[in-house]
Amino acid sequence: xxxxxxxxxxxxxxxxxxxxxxxxxxxxxxxxxxxxxxxxxxxxxxxxxxxxxxxxxxxxxxxxxxxxxxxxxxxxxxxxxxxxxxxxxxxxxxxxxxxxxxxxxxxxxxxxxxxxxxxxxxxxxxxxxxxxxxxxxxxxxxxxxxxxxxxxxxxxxxxxxxxxxxxxxxxxxxxxxxxxxxxxxxxxxxxxxxxxxxxxxxxxxxxxxxxxxxxxxxxxxxxxxxxxxxxxxxxxxxxxxxxxxxxxxxxxxxxxxxxxxxxxxxxxxxxxxxxxxxxxxxxxxxxxxxxxxxxxxxxxxxxxxxxxxxxxxxxxxxxxxxxxxxxxxxxxxxxxxxxxxxxxxxxxxxxxxxxxxxxxxxxxxxxxxxxxxxxxxxxxxxxxxxxxxxxxxxxxxxxxxxxxxxxxxxxxxxxxxxxxxxxxxxxxxxxxxxxxxxxxxxxxxxxxxxxxxxxxxx
Amino acid sequence: xxxxxxxxxxxxxxxxxxxxxxxxxxxxxxxxxxxxxxxxxxxxxxxxxxxxxxxxxxxxxxxxxxxxxxxxxxxxxxxxxxxxxxxxxxxxxxxxxxxxxxxxxxxxxxxxxxxxxxxxxxxxxxxxxxxxxxxxxxxxxxxxxxxxxxxxxxxxxxxxxxxxxxxxxxxxxxxxxxxxxxxxxxxxxxxxxxxxxxxxxxxxxxxxxxxxxxxxxxxxxxxxxxxxxxxxxxxxxxxxxxxxxxxxxxxxxxxxxxxxxxxxxxxxxxxxxxxxxxxxxxxxxxxxxxxxxxxxxxxxxxxxxxxxxxxxxxxxxxxxxxxxxxxxxxxxxxxxxxxxxxxxxxxxxxxxxxxxxxxxxxxxxxxxxxxxxxxxxxxxxxxxxxxxxxxxxxxxxxxxxxxxxxxxxxxxxxxxxxxxxxxxxxxxxxxxxxxxxxxxxxxxxxxxxxxxxxxxxx
Numbered sequence: 001x002x003x004x005x006x007x008x009x010x011x012x013x014x015x016x017x018x019x020x021x022x023x024x025x026x027x028x029x030x031x032x033x034x035x036x037x038x039x040x041x042x043x044x045x046x047x048x049x050x051x052x053x054x055x056x057x058x059x060x061x062x063x064x065x066x067x068x069x070x071x072x073x074x075x076x077x078x079x080x081x082x083x084x085x086x087x088x089x090x091x092x093x094x095x096x097x098x099x100x101x102x103x104x105x106x107x108x109x110x111x112x113x114x115x116x117x118x119x120x121x122x123x124x125x126x127x128x129x130x131x132x133x134x135x136x137x138x139x140x141x142x143x144x145x146x147x148x149x150x151x152x153x154x155x156x157x158x159x160x161x162x163x164x165x166x167x168x169x170x171x172x173x174x175x176x177x178x179x180x181x182x183x184x185x186x187x188x189x190x191x192x193x194x195x196x197x198x199x200x201x202x203x204x205x206x207x208x209x210x211x212x213x214x215x216x217x218x219x220x221x222x223x224x225x226x227x228x229x230x231x232x233x234x235x236x237x238x239x240x241x242x243x244x245x246x247x248x249x250x251x252x253x254x255x256x257x258x259x260x261x262x263x264x265x266x267x268x269x270x271x272x273x274x275x276x277x278x279x280x281x282x283x284x285x286x287x288x289x290x291x292x293x294x295x296x297x298x299x300x301x302x303x304x305x306x307x308x309x310x311x312x313x314x315x316x317x318x319x320x321x322x323x324x325x326x327x328x329x330x331x332x333x334x335x336x337x338x339x340x341x342x343x344x345x346x347x348x349x350x351x352x353x354x355x356x357x358x359x360x361x362x363x364x365x366x367x368x369x370x371x372x373x374x375x376x377x378x379x380x381x382x383x384x385x386x387x388x389x390x391x392x393x394x395x396x397x398x399x400x401x402x403x404x405x406x407x408x409x410x411x412x413x414x415x416x417x418x419x420x421x422x423x424x425x426x427x428x429x430x431x432x433x434x435x436x437x438x439x440x441x442x443x444x445x446x447x448x449x450x451x452x453x454x455x456x457x458x
Numbered sequence: 459x460x461x462x463x464x465x466x467x468x469x470x471x472x473x474x475x476x477x478x479x480x481x482x483x484x485x486x487x488x489x490x491x492x493x494x495x496x497x498x499x500x501x502x503x504x505x506x507x508x509x510x511x512x513x514x515x516x517x518x519x520x521x522x523x524x525x526x527x528x529x530x531x532x533x534x535x536x537x538x539x540x541x542x543x544x545x546x547x548x549x550x551x552x553x554x555x556x557x558x559x560x561x562x563x564x565x566x567x568x569x570x571x572x573x574x575x576x577x578x579x580x581x582x583x584x585x586x587x588x589x590x591x592x593x594x595x596x597x598x599x600x601x602x603x604x605x606x607x608x609x610x611x612x613x614x615x616x617x618x619x620x621x622x623x624x625x626x627x628x629x630x631x632x633x634x635x636x637x638x639x640x641x642x643x644x645x646x647x648x649x650x651x652x653x654x655x656x657x658x659x660x661x662x663x664x665x666x667x668x669x670x671x672x673x674x675x676x677x678x679x680x681x682x683x684x685x686x687x688x689x690x691x692x693x694x695x696x697x698x699x700x701x702x703x704x705x706x707x708x709x710x711x712x713x714x715x716x717x718x719x720x721x722x723x724x725x726x727x728x729x730x731x732x733x734x735x736x737x738x739x740x741x742x743x744x745x746x747x748x749x750x751x752x753x754x755x756x757x758x759x760x761x762x763x764x765x766x767x768x769x770x771x772x773x774x775x776x777x778x779x780x781x782x783x784x785x786x787x788x789x790x791x792x793x794x795x796x797x798x799x800x801x802x803x804x805x806x807x808x809x810x811x812x813x814x815x816x817x818x819x820x821x822x823x824x825x826x827x828x829x830x831x832x833x834x835x836x837x838x839x840x841x842x843x844x845x846x847x848x849x850x851x852x853x854x855x856x857x858x859x860x861x862x863x864x865x866x867x868x869x870x871x872x873x874x875x876x877x878x879x880x881x882x883x884x885x886x887x888x889x890x891x892x893x894x895x896x897x898x899x900x901x902x903x904x905x906x907x908x909x910x911x912x913x914x915x916x
Binding site: 002004018019022024028031032065074078086135166172175180194195196198206207211226229233240244246249264317322326330346348353399453458 | 463464466467471474475478479486518522523525533536537540545592593597600602624630631633636640652654655656664665667668671672673674688690691701702784787788795806807808811857914915
C-alpha cells in the first residue's frame with residue numbers, strides 16, 4: 001500500500017520550489033557563460049479594488065529562503081532526467097550541487113506601508129541566482145502582504161476592539177493558515193487560534209469552544225457547567241447552538257465567574273444587544289461579547305455604526321483568504337545588468353505591461369508631525385528628499401539585518417498606519433496616496449526605451 | 459542576530475497544527491472522562507457563486523495527517539505553559555504524549571463529483587480525537603477541493619486544448635503553490651510549472667521562458683538564438699517583451715526547429731491570429747501558440763468562441779487562488795455519539811445553520827449510460843438505491859485504502875465529469891443538480907430536533 005504524501009516543503013527542497021522556467025533559464029545562462037550581475041525588483045503592479053495601501057509582510061520567510069536555498073542530490077537527479085535538460089552539460093548540475101545565494105538584497109522592513117509600483121524588495125546577484133529565486137520570493141511576499149493588508153483593514157474597522165484570527169480552517173491549506181496567522185498579527189490582530197503559529201511566533205493563542213462541545217452533552221446547561229468546572233477562570237461560552245437567547249440565559253447561570261460569550265450566527269447586531277441586556281440584568285456587566293461568523297471589515301464597520309455591544313471579533317475566512325482581493329499582482333522584474341563592467345538599464349514595454357529600468361529607491365516625505373505626505377520612486381543614490389524605505393538586509397548572501405520581533409513588526413505597522421492620513425486609509429472611497437516617479441527615473445526610462453525600440457522593433 | 463524562521467509544518471508539529479479551542483475541548487472531554495465514540499462529518503455548506511459541483515481533492519494529505527499526527531515534547535510543553543491549561547491535570551498532557559488517531563474514516567475518493575451538504579469525509583473515533591483533527595482536515599479538503607473544482611472549469615473551457623498550472627507565484631505561499639499544482643492536475647491540467655510538485659507527484663513539469671531572458675541579451679533576436687542553441691528541441695519563445703508581432707517574426711527566424719511561442723499580454727484573440735499568420739507564412743504550421751496572462755475559464759471561453767488559434771493555456775493567479783470564489787464554506791459537524799452503548803443523534807439548529815444528525819451516506823443514481831441522475835443523502839445502512847460514494851479509508855487508525863496514483867485520480871475526475879450532464883456543469887447559469895435527503899434522514903432529523911428543542915429551549 002502506498003504511503004500518503006504530506007508534500008511538505010523542507011529546507012532540503014528549496015532549490016526546486018520554483019517554476020521550471022527559472023531553472024531552464026538558469027541552465028541557459030550557465031551554458032552561455034553569462035555571469036552578469038543582475039538586479040531584479042519585486043513590486044505590486046496595481047492595488048486591488050478596495051485597497052488603498054499595502055502592509056508589507058513576508059520578508060522574514062523570504063530571508064530564510066535566500067539564506068537556506070540548496071539543491072538536494074535527489075532534486076538534481078530529477079532535473080537531470082527531465083527531457084528539456086537532456087542537452088545541458090554536466091557542469092550545470094555540478095553548479096547546482098554547490099548552489100548558494102551570494103547576492104545582496106534591499107527590502108522594506110515588514111510593517112512598512114507601501115503602494116503600487118514601489119519596489120518592496122531588490123535583489124542583486126549573478127543573473128542565475130536572481131532568476132532562480134523569483135517564484136518563491138513572489139509567492140512569499142505576495143501572500144503575507146495581501147493578508148497583513150486585509151487584516152489591517154479589519155482591525156481599523158474594529159475601532160480598538162480586539163480582532164482574533166480564527167481562519168486556519170479556511171486558509172489555503174494548513175501551512176497557509178500558519179503564515180496567515182503571522183500576517184494577521186502584523187496587520188494588528190491580538191492573537192490567533194492557530195496553536196502552531198502561536199507557539200512558533202510567541203503570539204497569543206486564543207479561542208473559545210465549538211458547537212460540538214455543547215452538542216456532546218445532554219443539554220446546553222450541562223455542557224456549560226462542565227466546561228466551567230474544568231476552566232473556571234477561562235469560561236467563554238458559545239451560545240448559539242440551539243437558541244441564542246436561551247443560550248445567553250444558560251450562560252448567565254454560571255454567574256460572576258463567567259468571562260465571555262460568543263455568538264456565531266444570526267443577526268449579530270440585534271442578538272448582541274439582546275444578549276447584553278440578559279447579561280446586564282443578571283449583573284454580569286463584565287462579561288465580554290465575542291462575535292464571529294463570516295465577518296469582514298465592512299460587516300464590523302456596520303455593526304459598530306449600529307452600536308452593537310460587541311467587545312471582540314473572531315475573523316476567519318474573509319481575512320485569511322483576503323476574500324475580496326485574494327491575490328496581489330506582484331511582479332519581479334529585471335531592471336539593471338552589469339555587463340563587462342558596464343551598467344545597462346533593463347525594461348520591458350509590451351502593450352499593457354511597462355516596467356521602469358534601473359535600481360530604484362522609494363523616498364517618503366513626512367511632515368513635522370510624522371505624517372506621510374508623498375512618495376517618490378527615484379533612482380538609488382539620486383539626490384532626493386525624503387526617507388529611503390529600502391534598507392540592506394542581505395550582503396554577500398548573508399543576513400546583515402537585525403530581525404525585528406513580531407511584536408516590533410506589529411508596532412511598526414500600527415505606527416505607520418497612524419501616520420497615513422485618514423483619506424488614504426478609509427475603508428471605502430479612499431483617496432489615492434501620491435506616488436510619483438522622479439525626473440531622473442523618467443529620463444532613464446525614456447533613454448532606455450528609445451534604445452530598446454530602435455534595436456528590437458524594425 | 460536572530461535566525462529567520464521558515465514556519466514550515468513538519469510531521470512533528472501536526473498535533474498543534476490546529477485551533478486552540480480543539481485542544482481546550484480535548485482537555486475538557488479528558489477531564490470529564492468522556493470517552494464517547496463520536497462521529498463528525500465534513501461537508502460544504504453552500505456552493506459558491508459560479509460553482510455547480512465540486513471536484514473532491516485533498517484526501518491523500520488528510521490521510522497523511524491522520525496517520526502521522528503526534529504531539530512533540532516541545533508542543534506539549536508549550537501547551538502546559540498556556541494560562542488556559544493551568545488547571546488541567548498532568549494526565550491530559552501524558553495522554554497527548556501518547557496520542558495517535560485510532561478511529562475509522564469514510565471518504566469520497568479524490569476526483570469524485572460532489573455537491574453542497576454531502577458529507578465528503580466522515581470520522582468516527584473517541585470524541586477527543588475527532589475534535590482535535592477538525593481544523594487540519596477542513597483546511598486540507600477545503601483548499602484542494604476548491605482548486606480542483608476551479609481547474610476543472612478552466613479545463614472545460616479549454617475544449618481539449620492543454621491547460622498548464624503557472625500559478626505558484628500568486629498562490630497563498632509556496633506550500634499552497636505545491637498543493638494547488640496537485641489539485642490543478644486532479645482537475646485536469648496537463649502539467650505544472652512547479653518543479654517540486656512535478657518531482658514529488660510525478661506529473662509533467664512544464665514552462666517556457668520569462669521576459670528577463672529576453673531582456674538580459676542585447677536584442678531579442680540574439681536572446682532567441684542563444685536559447686535555441688541550448689535547447690534545440692525545446693525552443694518555445696516568449697514574444698511580447700517589446701512588440702509581439704516583431705517578436706513573432708524574430709521567433710520565426712529560428713525556422714523549422716521552433717516548437718512554440720508564448721504571448722503573455724495584450725489582446726490575445728487579435729494577437730494570436732496575427733502571430734499565427736506570421737508563422738504560417740513562414741511555413742511554421744507546426745509551431746504551437748501558448749497564451750497566458752490573467753486567464754480564467756471565462757476568458758478562455760471567449761477566446762475560443764472567437765476562434766483564437768491558441769493551442770495551450772498557461773493559467774496562474776485565477777486558478778490557484780480560485781479567485782472568484784477563494785474559499786469554500788466547509789464545516790465539520792458532530793452528527794452522532796455513542797454514549798453508554800446507546801447511539802445518540804446530534805445536530806444544531808441556530809437560525810441560519812441547521813445540521814443533519816446521524817452517520818450519513820451519499821447514494822448516487824446513474825442511468826444505463828453511466829450518467830448521473832440524482833443524489834440522495836441518506837442514513838448509513840439505509841436501504842436506498844444508488845451507488846454509495848463514501849468508502850472506508852482508515853480503520854483502527856490505519857489506512858485500509860489503496861491510494862490511487864495522481865494519474866488515476868485525474869482519470870476519475872474526467873470520467874466523472876463526462877457523466878455529469880451538460881446543464882449541471884456549464885460555465886454560467888448551470889442548473890442545480892438534484893440532491894435530496896432521504897425520508898429516513900428527515901425523520902431522524904425531526905425526532906432529534908424535537909428532543910433537543912424540548913430540552914434546551916425553555
